[in-house]
Each structure stands twice: as structure tokens, then as C-alpha cells.
Amino acid sequence: MSNLDFRKLMSENEDEYVYRICSQKDIIGSWKDVADIINENLGYAYDESTYRKKFQSFEKIFKAREDKIIDSQIMLDEINKARVELSKERVKLQTAKLEYNKWIREDARDEMFLEQTIEAIRKYSPTVNPPKPLEVKRQDREGLLCIADCHFGKEFKIYGLYDEIINEYSPEIFKERMSRLLYDTIEQIEKENLSTIYIFNLGDHIEGFIRNSQIWSLRYGAIDSAVLFGNYMGEWLGILSNYANVIYHQTDGNHDEMRLLDGKKGQHLCESAGKIVKNSILIKNEKNPNFKFVENKTGLIFENICGFNILGVHGEEKSLKNSIKSFSNIYNVDLSYIIAGHKHHRDFEECGVRKGCIGVGSIVGADDFSMKIKEISDASASFFVFEKNKGKVDEHTCVLS
Numbered sequence: 001m002s003n004l005d006f007r008k009l010m011s012e013n014e015d016e017y018v019y020r021i022c023s024q025k026d027i028i029g030s031w032k033d034v035a036d037i038i039n040e041n042l043g044y045a046y047d048e049s050t051y052r053k054k055f056q057s058f059e060k061i062f063k064a065r066e067d068k069i070i071d072s073q074i075m076l077d078e079i080n081k082a083r084v085e086l087s088k089e090r091v092k093l094q095t096a097k098l099e100y101n102k103w104i105r106e107d108a109r110d111e112m113f114l115e116q117t118i119e120a121i122r123k124y125s126p127t128v129n130p131p132k133p134l135e136v137k138r139q140d141r142e143g144l145l146c147i148a149d150c151h152f153g154k155e156f157k158i159y160g161l162y163d164e165i166i167n168e169y170s171p172e173i174f175k176e177r178m179s180r181l182l183y184d185t186i187e188q189i190e191k192e193n194l195s196t197i198y199i200f201n202l203g204d205h206i207e208g209f210i211r212n213s214q215i216w217s218l219r220y221g222a223i224d225s226a227v228l229f230g231n232y233m234g235e236w237l238g239i240l241s242n243y244a245n246v247i248y249h250q251t252d253g254n255h256d257e258m259r260l261l262d263g264k265k266g267q268h269l270c271e272s273a274g275k276i277v278k279n280s281i282l283i284k285n286e287k288n289p290n291f292k293f294v295e296n297k298t299g300l301i302f303e304n305i306c307g308f309n310i311l312g313v314h315g316e317e318k319s320l321k322n323s324i325k326s327f328s329n330i331y332n333v334d335l336s337y338i339i340a341g342h343k344h345h346r347d348f349e350e351c352g353v354r355k356g357c358i359g360v361g362s363i364v365g366a367d368d369f370s371m372k373i374k375e376i377s378d379a380s381a382s383f384f385v386f387e388k389n390k391g392k393v394d395e396h397t398c399v400l401s
Helices: 014-022 031-042 048-124 171-192 212-217 222-240 273-284 320-331 368-373
Strands: 141-147 156-159 165-169 196-201 245-250 291-294 301-305 308-313 337-340 347-352 355-359 380-387 391-399
Touching: 014 031, 014 048, 031 048, 141 171, 156 368, 165 171, 171 222, 171 380, 171 391, 196 222, 196 301, 222 245, 222 273, 245 273, 245 301, 273 291, 308 320, 320 337, 320 347, 320 355
Parallel strands: 141 196, 196 245, 245 291, 308 337, 337 355
Antiparallel strands: 141 380, 156 165, 301 308, 347 355, 380 391
């Protein structure tokens, strides 16, 4: 190694240079060799002991300085880690606040929607005189009226091969069919001498707006359709409650979603026409002693009639027979019957002793959906009679088309 490697650097002071050279003593050789190199570069004539003592002193100083640097670096690293963790917690808190505020906004919007709807219904809905309370008649039998797929607000004509009209529908035709159903139901109540009648409205109250192709068939907007339908049903149920105590249930269908034009199925489940229909019916019957509105928090219909558990669903099920087993397992309830709409035609399938799957016809009757799936039937509703210890003992089909 040449002496050039031991020259004093421009960045070094004298003490740093002496410390650097002394620290390379093992490479250089002896302390005398170290002293010769330093004296030559600094112009001194000190002996080897001078530099040896200096190195020992400097070593303590520089070692302490290095330790301090290391300690400072460790401390800086810890501070940086703490800053990162603090930033993470801050982001978590901000995210939680955003989600919480989003939930508050959605909940507040939902409440405001209902409040404004109720206010509008009260403002434009004429009051109805409540009926007188009814006496209790036969207790071992109860009636169940099932309606489905009213699709209020829809207008169309379905033609046959000879240009004949297979089915026609409009808000006026809906009201005509419901009037016939009212008298038919009253007849069944009086025939069976019933005190109580349950009503399952199985969804698709309105036609709604879930795809662009519906534009040609809609008379009203979704909100107007829901308000008009709810007001009509509220009055209809009020009239029926003059003849029997009415226990009313409803569930929503896919057409009841307040779906945006570019929205997807299930994206706006909290915004439903069913809310408007429900509040319209409640307002119309708020002083009616013979009327009860039952709502299940699952969104489904569930009722015990004459000792038999009955589940009502809209009907978007591939197999009702499988569904009754699945729902029984999910809710840990022994279901005797499952009743569904949606498919626009009547059906019944036994599932065991006093157990069955019931498909209900539609108020709208054959429409574009029915033609598409090639499953058409008359516009209809179904009236069932249940008896204690026997289950469903009678069924009456109310043909409306």
C-alpha cells in the first residue's frame, strides 16, 4: 500500500485524519510506521507513543459519536414507524366517518322519502269512514285471499293468431277486476261464515320501470303508480273489512324496485314502491278496527293460520318444493305451505302430509312476460279455506279475465 493512500483528505480535519490513520495500524504495521506516515503528511516529529495515546482518546470520542448517530437513527426509525401507524389510524377513522355519514345520509334520505310520501298521501287522499267492529263467528276456519302481480300502471293488448285480443290491461281494467274480486271474496266469506280473512299481496304491485323497453306500456311514472295503487287498495281493503276482520300482508316483487335507468337488479332494494303502497293503505285504514297490517322484517310474508305456518314469497324461485325445505332450515321453522306469485299462473304441489307449494295466478293475466316463458293463464286470484288440524280444506279460483 503506497503512502498516497494515507494522505490527508480535503474533507478531514487534523484529528479525523490522525484517527483514520491510527485505526489502520494493523494494515500499516507498527505504531512507529504510523507515526512516520502522520509526521510526513502533517509536518510533525512526534514519537509513536503520542499517536497511540491520541488514538485511544479519539477512539472513545468517535465511538461515542457513532453510537449517538446510531441511537439517533433508531429513534428516527421509531418516529417514522409511529407516524405511519398514526397515518393508518387517521385513514381508518376517516373511512369509518365516511361510512357512518353515508349510512346517516341514506337513512335520513329514506326517512325523508317516507315523510314526504305520507304527507303527500294525506294531502291528496280523501278520508274514509271506518267500519263498525265485527262480531266473531266461526273460529275453527279462516280464509286466505292471495293476489299477485297487479302491475298497476301497465297498458297493453296481447293478440292471438286470428288477430283476436287474448288479454287487455289498463288501470281501468285493473279496477274492474278488483271489483269482481271484491264481490267474489265477500261471497266466499259469507258462504264459509268466516270472521277473519288473511290477505297475501305477493308483490309486483306496480309495473315499475326496470328496463327501457317498458316505456311504451306505462301510463304513469313509478311514484304516481304506487300512490294511486296504494290509495285504491286502501279503500278496497276498507270495504272488505265491513264483512270480515282483515289481516293484510304484502311483500315486494322485482318490479317494485325503484330502479334507476342504469341501475341493476337488487341495487336499490331500500327504495321500493311497496313503502308507498304500505303507507297509503295504513293512512286509509288508520282508524279501522277491523283492519291489521302485518309486516315481517325479513321482507317476506309469514303467518300462522289455524295452526299451520305459511310463508309468502314473490316467487323468483327455481323450485318451490326445494324452497320450502330451504326456508324451513334457514329460519328453523316447520313450514306447512309456501305461496308464490311471479309466474302468472296457478299451480299446486303436495310436499307431504298437510304440506304443499302453491303458485298463484296474476291480476294482470297474460302479458309479454307470460308469452316469453310460454306459460299463460287467466287473470285470477286464489281464495283458500284453512281449518284447524286439517290445513287447506278448500280452494276457490276467482277468474277475472
